[in-house]
Amino acid sequence: xxxxxxxxxxxxxxxxxxxxxxxxxxxxxxxxxxxxxxxxxxxxxxxxxxxxxxxxxxxxxxxxxxxxxxxxxxxxxxxxxxxxxxxxxxxxxxxxxxxxxxxxxxxxxxxxxxxxxxxxxxxxxxxxxxxxxxxxxxxxxxxxxxxxxxxxxxxxxxxxxxxxxxxxxxxxxxxxxxxxxxxxxxxxxxxxxxxxxxxxxxxxxxxxxxxxxxxxxxxxxxxxxxxxxxxxxxxxxxxxxxxxxxxxxxxxxxxxxxxxxxxxxxxxxxxxxxxxxxxxxxxxxxxxxxxxxxxxxxxxxxxxxxxxxxxxxxxxxxxxxxxxxxxxxxxxxxxxxxxxxxxxxxxxx
Amino acid sequence: xxxxxxxxxxxxxxxxxxxxxxxxxxxxxxxxxxxxxxxxxxxxxxxxxxxxxxxxxxxxxxxxxxxxxxxxxxxxxxxxxxxxxxxxxxxxxxxxxxxxxxxxxxxxxxxxxxxxxxxxxxxxxxxxxxxxxxxxxxxxxxxxxxxxxxxxxxxxxxxxxxxxxxxxxxxxxxxxxxxxxxxxxxxxxxxxxxxxxxxxxxxxxxxxxxxxxxxxxxxxxxxxxxxxxxxxxxxxxxxxxxxxxxxxxxxxxxxxxxxxxxxxxxxxxxxxxxxxxxxxxxxxxxxxxxxxxxxxxxxxxxxxxxxxxxxxxxxxxxxxxxxxxxxxxxxxxxxxxxxxxxxxxxxxxxxxxxxxxxxxxxxxxxxxxxxxxxxxxxxxxxxxxxxxxxxxxxxxxxxxxxxxxxxxxxxx
Numbered sequence: 001x002x003x004x005x006x007x008x009x010x011x012x013x014x015x016x017x018x019x020x021x022x023x024x025x026x027x028x029x030x031x032x033x034x035x036x037x038x039x040x041x042x043x044x045x046x047x048x049x050x051x052x053x054x055x056x057x058x059x060x061x062x063x064x065x066x067x068x069x070x071x072x073x074x075x076x077x078x079x080x081x082x083x084x085x086x087x088x089x090x091x092x093x094x095x096x097x098x099x100x101x102x103x104x105x106x107x108x109x110x111x112x113x114x115x116x117x118x119x120x121x122x123x124x125x126x127x128x129x130x131x132x133x134x135x136x137x138x139x140x141x142x143x144x145x146x147x148x149x150x151x152x153x154x155x156x157x158x159x160x161x162x163x164x165x166x167x168x169x170x171x172x173x174x175x176x177x178x179x180x181x182x183x184x185x186x187x188x189x190x191x192x193x194x195x196x197x198x199x200x201x202x203x204x205x206x207x208x209x210x211x212x213x214x215x216x217x218x219x220x221x222x223x224x225x226x227x228x229x230x231x232x233x234x235x236x237x238x239x240x241x242x243x244x245x246x247x248x249x250x251x252x253x254x255x256x257x258x259x260x261x262x263x264x265x266x267x268x269x270x271x272x273x274x275x276x277x278x279x280x281x282x283x284x285x286x287x288x289x290x291x292x293x294x295x296x297x298x299x300x301x302x303x304x305x306x307x308x309x310x311x312x313x314x315x316x317x318x319x320x321x322x323x324x325x326x327x328x329x330x331x332x333x334x335x336x337x338x339x340x341x342x343x344x345x346x347x348x349x
Numbered sequence: 350x351x352x353x354x355x356x357x358x359x360x361x362x363x364x365x366x367x368x369x370x371x372x373x374x375x376x377x378x379x380x381x382x383x384x385x386x387x388x389x390x391x392x393x394x395x396x397x398x399x400x401x402x403x404x405x406x407x408x409x410x411x412x413x414x415x416x417x418x419x420x421x422x423x424x425x426x427x428x429x430x431x432x433x434x435x436x437x438x439x440x441x442x443x444x445x446x447x448x449x450x451x452x453x454x455x456x457x458x459x460x461x462x463x464x465x466x467x468x469x470x471x472x473x474x475x476x477x478x479x480x481x482x483x484x485x486x487x488x489x490x491x492x493x494x495x496x497x498x499x500x501x502x503x504x505x506x507x508x509x510x511x512x513x514x515x516x517x518x519x520x521x522x523x524x525x526x527x528x529x530x531x532x533x534x535x536x537x538x539x540x541x542x543x544x545x546x547x548x549x550x551x552x553x554x555x556x557x558x559x560x561x562x563x564x565x566x567x568x569x570x571x572x573x574x575x576x577x578x579x580x581x582x583x584x585x586x587x588x589x590x591x592x593x594x595x596x597x598x599x600x601x602x603x604x605x606x607x608x609x610x611x612x613x614x615x616x617x618x619x620x621x622x623x624x625x626x627x628x629x630x631x632x633x634x635x636x637x638x639x640x641x642x643x644x645x646x647x648x649x650x651x652x653x654x655x656x657x658x659x660x661x662x663x664x665x666x667x668x669x670x671x672x673x674x675x676x677x678x679x680x681x682x683x684x685x686x687x688x689x690x691x692x693x694x695x696x697x698x699x700x701x702x703x704x705x706x707x708x709x710x711x712x713x714x715x716x717x718x719x720x721x722x723x724x725x726x727x728x729x730x731x732x733x734x735x736x737x738x739x740x741x742x743x744x745x746x747x748x749x750x751x752x753x754x755x756x757x758x759x760x761x
Binding site: 024025026028147154155159169172248253300302303 | 390391432433436437438439442443446447450451464467468471472475476487489493531532533534535537538539560562563
């Protein structure tokens with residue numbers, strides 16, 4: 001416990017100091033936080049529950065549009081804002097900006113949670129590939145539908161309120177960094193405490209054999225929905241922050257970006273090791289650094305590299321980095337290994 | 350928990366990695382003025398992204414080889430740092446931030462497309478980085494009061510309203526019936542607004558108003574309606590893919606319409622790719638090689654087109670020409686500012702009043718170029734089947750007369 005405390009303290013201090021240690025990387029670090037949130041929450045479905053969801057991007061995009069709409073709509077007529085392209089015509093005072101953002105983020109977290117509950121009720125009865133394909137459709141449909149809604153800018157896109165002139169040039173970067181870092185910490189605490197309860201065991205039971213779990217008297221549907229709602233809550237928050245950070249929301253390229261974010265969150269969780277607490281975090285970090293590095297130093301090769309990375313993950317780390325470490329050093333993960341048993345297994349093979 | 354040690358060492362590895370990777374460039378290194386640009390080298394805008402990049406590179410080489418830029422008695426050369434924005438606004442905004450805060454770039458060139466420019470402009474504006482952009486035409490870019498954004502092109506709503514007016518004129522001044530289909534993106538939607546304005550002005554009626562998905566590759570549903578309703582004008586806009594899809598399907602389905610107005614015909618190399626099928630398409634263009642503007646670097650449009658073809662192997666679309674012009678504008682502004690101070694360069698840019706091979710350039714307070722009209726060209730083919738784009742409007746530069754109405758497919 002003591003050692004754990006030191007570990008968390010170190011990471012927390014590192015997280016708080018990061019924007020000052022690497023001032024030029026604030027945006028990338030903020031995005032990293034968002035990516036970790038997405039990967040960690042995806043892991044609740046994909047890793048712990050065994051339901052490969054491509055639909056979490058729906059909550060992320062919803063959160064993004066909701067946060068920005070509330071932030072604008074609280075003070076100005078939304079339709080006029082989007083029509084004028086926003087900015088300058090209506091200027092938020094600093095108080096309005098932060099108030100709007102705060103209320104926006106609350107809405108961005110709550111509404112997707114409710115939506116997840118409603119959708120979950122109707123589609124979480126699907127299993128395996130059927131569920132995956134169905135959720136894939138959700139994100140695509142949401143992108144196309146939102147691209148036709150005039151009040152949120154439709155195909156023109158939605159310019160989020162510009163950051164007010166408070167403090168130095170660095171203020172915006174620091175604000176969004178701490179916002180996303182705080183969300184990350186919140187997500188981590190929530191997910192970690194969930195994983196230490198019976199809830200996680202139930203999710204694992206669903207993953208390992210849903211019929212058996214049901215036969216044992218577990219109301220699997222209820223837990224599946226609750227799991228998805230938890231993911232939706234944090235995905236919505238992450239989306240709201242990302243909208244403000246990017247400053248421009250496009251229906252299919254920024255908000256319901258299933259092609260990139262939607263796939264990345266799965267990839268990151270698998271790279272790090274799905275079904276573990278730290279796996280998605282490590283996976284997201286490595287993925288982000290790898291991607292940024294290639295994008296910078298080997299322009300034109302980034303997609304080739306990404307392809308190679310996916311192949312390498314699938315072939316050499318099918319269980320992810322954490323899974324691989326666990327197999328290699330099980331004793332470090334607190335698993336007791338019976339040498340005799342291991343030998344016996346080897347002989348059997 | 351040994352696991353902690355693994356994670357701790359991972360975190361410290363990260364710290365080391367981050368702290369060693371801060372490699373900062375400055376805006377002016379030695380005799381080089383370093384400009385930054387996020388360009389769509391992959392993704393849905395990749396072909397136009399390459400046109401843009403070729404245009405930039407062509408101008409950089411030309412300006413550098415013809416003596417460079419003279420500031421404060423010293424001669425400098427242009428250099429550009431490129432990143433790939435993957436045709437994604439989120440990525441573009443992030444790259445702008447990176448170019449400015451990590452690479453230390455103090456002057457930017459624009460990306461391709463209005464959507465990406467919309468994503469980048471708030472960033473350059475925040476840092477006070479002057480950006481000359483050549484490919485973001487959406488009107489809403491110029492209504493936000495941006496002070497550091499300068500566009501060498503005419504806004505998107507002006508692209509095709511001339512076509513509507515021409516159609517009305519040819520209809521004996523009577524209103525026409527318009528069918529329109531636009532991609533769901535910032536640029537095309539702005540072209541649509543232009544058409545709506547023109548329709549209102551002329552009392553014309555819009556009978557089909559379709560929105561099409563991004564990465565347009567099927568518009569058969571719209572065309573079926575067009576066949577049924579028989580409009581006087583069909584307007585289509587959806588970047589390169591939109592132009593290609595429209596021509597392909599109109600030819601396949603043998604859709605007869607008296608006037609077909611589009612954008613991006615030259616970027617899509619319609620006359621080469623679809624030959625006779627693309628005949629009679631009327632296209633909005635920022636530039637055409639036959640225009641008679643002149644400057645010292647590229648001489649005129651014809652010379653530019655020939656030089657461009659020699660270097661890159663294809664006829665330059667207007668996206669390349671306007672991109673080259675952006676560099677000429679920067680050069681001119683640096684020399685007049687006689688300084689690398691961002692504010693002074695910005696003021697010099699605002700005072701720009703020059704002629705380039707691409708057209709006259711003079712910026713309105715909103716940042717758009719107000720001194721250069723759009724041109725319309727029509728794809729025309731000779732008997733042997735080789736097709737060419739010929740300017741038909743405005744009359745000042747017209748090298749051919751507009752063919753109207755388009756002959757029916759059964760008569761071709």
